[in-house]
Amino acid sequence: MNTFEANLATVAAHDGSLAAAIKQAQGGVLTIVPARSGVPTASAAGRSIHSAYDPRREAETWANAQAPACRAGEVLVVLGVGLLYHVEALRACVAHDTIVAIVPDLNELHDACTARRMDSWIAGVEWLWDQTAAMAEALAAKGRPLRFLTYAPAAVLHASVHAALERLIRHHIAARAGGQIHVAVVGPIYGGSLPIARYTVSALEQLGHRVSWIDHSPHLASYELMAGLNEPRHRAMLQSRLADLLGQLTIARIAEDPPDVILALAQAPMSLPLLEHLRRKQFLTAMWFVENYRHLTYWQQVAAGYDHWFVIQQQSCEDALRYAGARHVSYLPMAADPAVHRPVALTPDEQALLGADVSFVGAGYANRRDVLPHLITHEWSFKLWGNEWDGDSVLSAVLQRQGARIDTETCVKVFNATKVNINLHSWTGEGLDPDGDFVNPRTFELAACGAFQVVDRRTLLPEVFTKEQIVTCERPDDLAPRVGRWLRDDLGRQQAADAARQRVLAEHTYVHRMRQLLTQIGVSRPDRVGAILQGERQAAALIERSKPVPELIPILSEFPARARVELKDVAARIRTRGTSVTLSREDLLLLMLDEYRMEHRDLL
């Protein structure tokens, strides 16, 4: 029996269909040559997958580096196949009952089975090799925390499959998530991310999570007072000190009621030392950077401070953040809040005051000053809303309310009262932004209102809306013809607006985004956030896992079955028994654990 047959016989004894599939595969993905140590090594498409000197030792080093993070009860999911030295080494160094190896291409596994004997350990690993969706479903069905371990040299061959697999698993987990997370949302003092922070709070609450809203907007008056100082040095110093103070205030709030996750919105006053302090105390931090990373560049100073970054731009932004030290970077586009951004019935007066054939709401950026004059002197009515339009003699004739800032409620009414809403993403140059990638909140908000819009071209728009839902404009001189064409098509406008609204409700609300965000963090941290999301910290689940220690069951039974129970809750319950009661050994140990955990997380 040769190597291939011996391996196949072992596989067949446990999984006949996999053995048949390996036999049927052709192989030829890996180039196999002997390593200096004498065992086979491999490369694919010119890239080395294992060491040319000693693949076993290299694999052991990899496995030893992974092992400390793996917690009892987790399913270990290995991404990357090659000659499987790393899987063998992992199997040897962890006691976990389930290690799953993902096989995107059976030809690769065929090559591995041909190259070296694996029959001594191959049955100790579970192999998933079907379509990506089926693999995701099988993993989600495990019902246990999944810890993904990537052997990068081999995983790079199938990066797209792995990305799709993780995405599908996130969806599965998100759909089943029932546990309550405690999230502290840290907002900015002012600015565009402030309302988004509020929508985020609302979405998390709608999902059933507990939210501590750390709102810094009440301090705007002090900030503006400092902005009024004439000397720039004084202004900068005092504003910086205020930001530091608010950072300390944030810490104090967190210390008083420690959350599972701290979610900051762009411009939140969180400095790098403060973030490092939180990490030392084992708090999980995340930033949703709802800004254009090319314009607002302070992320460079805090990139390494957050555990998770969520950004509204893709590749170049993600690469830049990683280069600056960010660990986990994920794309998370903007959204709308249907409770705020919604169709509204307007009175005739409101329609007359706020309505128009064509409207634009927003600040007077250079590109808007350049493009919007194309809409004047046509047969339609055009209204311009918003601030920072000073000095524009052309547009001043259509500017409403003398360029006053427009509140959200009025915005929504304007959107509803307008036949064609213009949505030009802000840019400091002329014309349309040549690097325009992210989709602004306004796009989702207009859509959620059931309002028709024409938006400038954005490379990421097709991921969130189809051409049937949102109309785009490719060039400045294309804008007026588009507007004219759609003003004549009442039915078409209505159909597009309805479709866009349905798309938002189905996929693009802040509730969707928060579910995606927490699931992403949960997948990265299966032992903490992941476990809570899966309901594993609920009293009933804890009782189930405590059965071999019956002494714990009476105290856990004092909590409602679906209530989330933390160590601090159990300790508090023990303390309420009073000082005269003799405590059991388990009670004392639980109180001791709670003491050390509190001390560990003592922030101030």
Add this chain to the structure above:
Amino acid sequence: MRVDDAMPRPLIIQLARVGDLVQSMPAMTALSAHGRATSMDLLCPAALASIGSCIPVVERVLPWEVERWRLWGDRWESAPKDTLRDIETYLQKAALKPYGVAYNLNQHNASMLAASLFGRRVVGPGDSGPLATALPPWADYLRGVVRDRARNRVHLADVFCGLCGVMPSGTAPRLSLPPMDVPDDLASVGEGEGLWIAVVVGAGDVVRRVPPAVWCEWIKAFLAASSSGHIVLVGSRGERELGRAIQDDLSPLCLGRVWDTTGRTTLIQTAAILSRCHWVLGSDTGPLHMGTAVGARAMGFYFARARVHETGPYGEGHWVWQAQLPAGQDVQGESRMESMGVEHINRWPIAESVRLILEGRCGDAPGWTLWESALDRWGACYLHNGVASMDAAREEVWRRLHRPRHEAHEYV
């Protein structure tokens, strides 16, 4: 486990820092001297186990692994069964069996829980159960001193004696260091002529840290006055920068006489280095107290919240410079202590303290009072200009608080 299965030796619980461990030695010695136990076991942080094992009356040291408890605390919710099983395995491996009596010297909750966990009977904080809010009289006194900054009468080491129900033995216990290697280039520390002065460059509590520039001036003054003197800089790994900062401003001529051990020695090696020095200088820090326990004479610079009567070096012949409020300032309690922070000190007694070491005598310096340590029947006392200032007060405290557990040996 039945009561008669309990360990016959008592267990001493001291889970605080190295200074507190050293300050607990008089209580352990007194327990032994008063016949309460010829030997005892000690539960202390794992990092201090090497020092604990050098205490002559300690039979066995049980290292308390704080990090493990923190990790267990973090993971309990995800693995309640495994966590408790791991704890039991750890306790079994560490042979942490129940003791007939546990003397608890700390007031924090973890200590009181440990005392209840391992002691059939608890003496000290937690003697009425780990959740009881009432403290025994000595613990209550200590809390008043620490929390309320009440006026201090009795030294911390003697309060520990009181907590154990014994009077101080009237001696300053010493650590019994085993033979050990130190880094090769430090092997000659303490050899040859001249005084060897250990300077403790840092302090666990930053507000108690003598500024590097002050140490630099002190070293310059000492080396200028003592042509055969040597300086040994002592500190932890995190204090290496302080060691470097001190040396940066020294003349190259001084450097051959300055030995920098900061961050290069283990705790027990630090004790060995201190044992080779004639003097140890520092603020109110663990190594200063450790120096007294290995035979060095101590000279402390006490400011910020440090008070000589509370935590001065234990034993006879040590000196403490206590920072004083500027004349005319009359504030009480915490404010008073804060006002003695390093930023309020305009002048350090550099020339005076060098003279004291070299000539053996000196008076107060502007902004500082000088105290000499001594021992009497109530424990540690401090003399100012040869006069003990608090004898009556100390006796009153002892008479009010002390609950002797074995009357035959006690003063009442």
